Amino acid sequence: MSPDHYLFLAALLFVIGALGVLLRRNAILVFMSVELMLNSVNLTLVTFSREKGTLDGQIMAFFVMVVAAAEVVVGLAIIMSIFRTRKSASVDDANLLKY
Amino acid sequence: MTAAPVLAAASTSISTGETITFWVLGPLAVIAAVMMILSRNAVHAALFLAAVMLSLAGLYAAEDAPFLAAVQVIVYTGAVLMLFLFVLMLVGVDSSDSLVETLRGQRVAALVLGLGVALLLMTAIASGTGDGGGVGLKEVNAEGNVVGIARLLFTKYVFAFEITSALLITAALGAMVLAHKERVVPRLTQKELSRARFASDHPFPLPGPGVFAAGDSIARGALLPDGSVSEDSLAPTLLQLDKDGER
Numbered sequence: 018m019s020p021d022h023y024l025f026l027a028a029l030l031f032v033i034g035a036l037g038v039l040l041r042r043n044a045i046l047v048f049m050s051v052e053l054m055l056n057s058v059n060l061t062l063v064t065f066s067r068e069k070g071t072l073d074g075q076i077m078a079f080f081v082m083v084v085a086a087a088e089v090v091v092g093l094a095i096i097m098s099i100f101r102t103r104k105s106a107s108v109d110d111a112n113l114l115k116y
Numbered sequence: 117m118t119a120a121p122v123l124a125a126a127s128t129s130i131s132t133g134e135t136i137t138f139w140v141l142g143p144l145a146v147i148a149a150v151m152m153i154l155s156r157n158a159v160h161a162a163l164f165l166a167a168v169m170l171s172l173a174g175l176y177a178a179e180d181a182p183f184l185a186a187v188q189v190i191v192y193t194g195a196v197l198m199l200f201l202f203v204l205m206l207v208g209v210d211s212s213d214s215l216v217e218t219l220r221g222q223r224v225a226a227l228v229l230g231l232g233v234a235l236l237l238m239t240a241i242a243s244g245t246g247d248g249g250g251v252g253l254k255e256v257n258a259e260g261n262v263v264g265i266a267r268l269l270f271t272k273y274v275f276a277f278e279i280t281s282a283l284l285i286t287a288a289l290g291a292m293v294l295a296h297k298e299r300v301v302p303r304l305t306q307k308e309l310s311r312a313r314f315a316s317d318h319p320f321p322l323p324g325p326g327v328f329a330a331g332d333s334i335a336r337g338a339l340l341p342d343g344s345v346s347e348d349s350l351a352p353t354l355l356q357l358d359k360d361g362e363r
Contacts, residue, residue, distance in 0.1 A: 018130055018135050018138060018139075019130065020130070020179075020250055021241060021242075021245045022138060022142070023138070023175065023179065024241045024245065025238060025241060026138075026142045026145065026146070026175075028234065028237035028238060028241060029146055029234065030145060030146065030149055030168070031237070032230050032233050032234040032237070033146070033149040033150060033152075033153060033230075034149070034153075035230060035233060036153060036226060036227070036230040037152065037153035039222070039226035039229070039230070040153060040222075040223060040226050041153060042218070043158060045158055045200065045203060045204060045207065046153075046158055046161055048200075049152065049161055049162065049165050049200065050152075050153060052165065052192075052196065053149055053152070053165065053168060056168065056169060056172055056192070059172070059184075059188075060172055060175060060176075063176055063179050063181050063184060064179060066181070066253070067179050067180060067181075067250060067251075067252060067253050068245075068250025068251065069250065069251060070250065070251025070252060070253060070255060070256060071256060072253070072256050072257075072261075072264045072265055072268050073268065073272075075181050075183070075184055075261075075265060076265060076268050076269060076273055078181075078184055079183075079184065079187065079265070079269075080273075080276060080280065082184075082187055082188070082191050082192070083280045083283070083284070084280070084283065085192075085196070086191055086195065086196060086284075086287075087283050087284055087286075087287035088287075089196050089199055089200075090199065090287045090288065090290075090291045091287050091290045091291055091294070093199055093200070093203045093291075094290065094291040094294035094295045095294055096203065096207075097203060097206060097207070097294070097295050098294050098295065100206075100207050101297070106207050109218050
């Protein structure tokens with residue numbers, strides 16, 4: 018095998034995450050799928066870091082993790098406040114901006 | 117004849133151990149990811165996501181990134197997923213997905229789109245790479261992975277690193293502001309609560325779970341004198357789960 022295998026795996030995980038975003042209606046599950054996509058991109062960055070022989074890719078993956086942690090905190094707080102007002106975590110019920 | 121061994125020596129050779137690690141953890145991650153987007157129960161999905169993230173941590177460790185492997189376990193599996201589980205508990209276990217398709221044909225379109233993106237990415241990777249194993253991290257990891265990362269983080273990327281502190285503070289403040297609940301009605305005093313209770317048809321406390329029953333689990337309802345289970349003693353969520361059957 019070669020390090021490219023990791024890239025194929027990351028692409029597969031990214032597509033699965035994207036499908037999760039498209040197919041699921043529960044906001045929390047959509048959010049989890051976004052996390053999966055972020056993780057798969059991290060795997061790509063780490064693999065590139067190895068192929069290029071520098072640590073910059075790992076630094077980038079580290080920053081992605083930091084930003085993802087901040088994003089999860091704010092996103093889950095938004096989901097909580099939407100759930101509190103609408104008694105539902107479904108993305109179909111938050112449609113006030115639609116019209 | 118002579119060029120091939122030189123090239124092979126220049127590119128990093130991948131050990132058998134890493135190959136085995138990849139072929140164990142890779143399929144595991146893919147299966148767990150597919151199960152995550154297919155499982156109806158949100159808690160099961162969170163646990164499958166934990167499996168994906170732990171597999172990815174193992175893959176990072178196999179790819180000469182021990183620091184990121186540790187951070188992956190601590191930050192993602194430890195902090196982010198626990199946050200997800202906490203929110204699931206607050207939102208309630210009855211928050212499973214509706215299977216009604218809101219937009220007609222969306223699922224088929226999504227599957228076709230996913231297949232297309234997968235094909236696109238795979239062909240892009242296949243055509244863009246493929247010249248051996250690359251340089252490898254032996255050289256830059258000579259002092260240790262953590263030292264190498266710290267050296268970069270506090271020199272070349274020090275400004276971005278400082279900016280993330282502002283981001284984290286903003287996120288913490290944002291979460292506090294968003295999750296803060298304004299009290300719209302004044303808090304009831306103990307006297308008012310007591311009056312309301314005696315005005316109701318339940319002046320006495322509700323039966324606790326497990327009273328006179330064989331166990332003391334909260335899922336075991338209190339038994340009434342005739343031996344039947346009192347629904348007052350069980351949490352509404354548990355009754356709902358019982359009604360829905362095993363999910």
